[in-house]
Amino acid sequence: MRSLVLLFGIGAAVYLAAQGTPEPPKQPVPYSHKKHAGELKLDCKFCHENKDPGEIMGIPGTAKCMGCHTSIKKDSPHIAKLAETHTSGRPMPWVRIYQIPSFVFFSHRAHSEAGNTCAECHGPVAERDALRKELSTSMGACMDCHRSKKAPNDCTFCHEARN
Numbered sequence: 128m129r130s131l132v133l134l135f136g137i138g139a140a141v142y143l144a145a146q147g148t149p150e151p152p153k154q155p156v157p158y159s160h161k162k163h164a165g166e167l168k169l170d171c172k173f174c175h176e177n178k179d180p181g182e183i184m185g186i187p188g189t190a191k192c193m194g195c196h197t198s199i200k201k202d203s204p205h206i207a208k209l210a211e212t213h214t215s216g217r218p219m220p221w222v223r224i225y226q227i228p229s230f231v232f233f234s235h236r237a238h239s240e241a242g243n244t245c246a247e248c249h250g251p252v253a254e255r256d257a258l259r260k261e262l263s264t265s266m267g268a269c270m271d272c273h274r275s276k277k278a279p280n281d282c283t284f285c286h287e288a289r290n
């Protein structure tokens with residue numbers, strides 16, 4: 128009975144998480160990956176540094192933006208908002224797009240070193256203006272790729288053993 132309840136719980140969670148989101152969330156300023164990573168050809172790692180120990184890619188602080196926007200497009204209201212936030216010392220309130228629960232192990236560096244590309248999990252980001260969650264980060268999605276790339280799929284590979 129307990130295992131049935133557990134299975135049902137997993138099923139519901141997998142079902143709910145299987146969808147991406149249809150619309151991009153409203154961000155504090157209309158930052159465009161297509162402009163910056165596409166047209167201006169800025170490298171992903173210029174902004175997403177993957178600091179040690181390498182689990183997270185990270186979201187850049189306003190100082191990174193102001194390196195250019197102290198002079199570029201200063202008269203834009205969006206850039207004015209960026210500059211104000213920078214001066215205030217507060218972080219930009221970006222709405223997060225890809226997020227998994229903290230009880231799941233996940234490392235960007237380990238995935239990059241195993242040859243997985245950003246696009247396999249996040250889509251063609253450099254072609255997008257506003258980002259939305261276009262690929263799933265559900266347990267089912269993780270396991271599908273692990274199965275196809277012959278990576279382990281034991282429960283304890285992604286979850287701490289509890290007994």
Ligand code: HEC
Pocket residue numbers: 156157158159162163167169174187188189191192193194195196199200203204205206209
């Ligand atoms: C290497 C220089 C560079 C960096 C770094 C940079 N930008 Fe830009 N950004 C540009 C250029 C060039 C444009 C296009 C300006 C134009 O349309 O004339 C632009 C345009 C924009 C616009 C559109 C402004 C408007 O009203 O048209 C926003 C918003 C913006 N950037 C936000 C950011 C944010 C947020 C960051 C940091 C995460 C950032 N930029 C980092 C060069 C940069």
Ligand code: HEC
Pocket residue numbers: 154158160163164169170171172173174175186187221222223224225226245246249252253257258
């Ligand atoms: C100029 C800085 C800059 C560059 C270059 C850049 N990004 Fe970003 N990225 C941002 C900012 C700012 C955000 C938060 C706003 C947003 O979601 O659009 C972000 C958000 C993201 C997110 C969503 C994070 C979340 O909330 O879960 C992904 C995925 C991402 N970037 C991937 C990439 C990839 C892949 C590349 C290279 C093709 C790249 N980025 C290049 C600045 C940058």
Ligand code: HEC
Pocket residue numbers: 171172175182183184185186225226227228233235238239243244245246247248249264
């Ligand atoms: C194997 C799938 C996978 C690959 C490959 C991958 N990501 Fe992610 N990304 C994720 C997941 C899952 C999350 C949510 C992580 C969390 O909540 O802890 C995420 C979150 C992010 C975030 C939000 C900040 C953070 O670190 O949590 C950014 C930015 C990002 N990824 C950028 C990138 C870039 C740039 C690349 C390529 C260098 C990349 N990702 C490669 C799956 C992936």
Ligand code: HEC
Pocket residue numbers: 227231232233234237238241243247248264265268269270272273276277278279284285
């Ligand atoms: C695009 C394919 C792909 C996706 C999607 C993917 N993985 Fe992986 N993952 C791999 C590969 C390949 C490895 C390397 C396996 C090995 O080294 O034997 C790996 C390794 C791992 C590792 C071990 C890394 C380490 O720290 O040594 C964990 C944990 C993991 N994945 C969890 C996840 C989780 C959680 C998700 C979903 C949020 C996910 N993966 C999504 C392909 C993927």
Ligand code: HEC
Pocket residue numbers: 136137140144226227228231264265266269270273279280281282283284285286
């Ligand atoms: C490749 C990585 C991976 C493997 C292997 C894996 N899981 Fe998960 N699991 C996840 C991720 C990612 C989530 C979170 C999905 C979400 O809600 O975003 C999750 C969520 C869960 C949850 C929580 C459901 C809820 O209610 O939030 C349970 C329970 C669970 N997994 C059990 C298991 C069991 C049992 C196994 C072995 C049969 C297993 N997992 C194997 C990645 C994995």
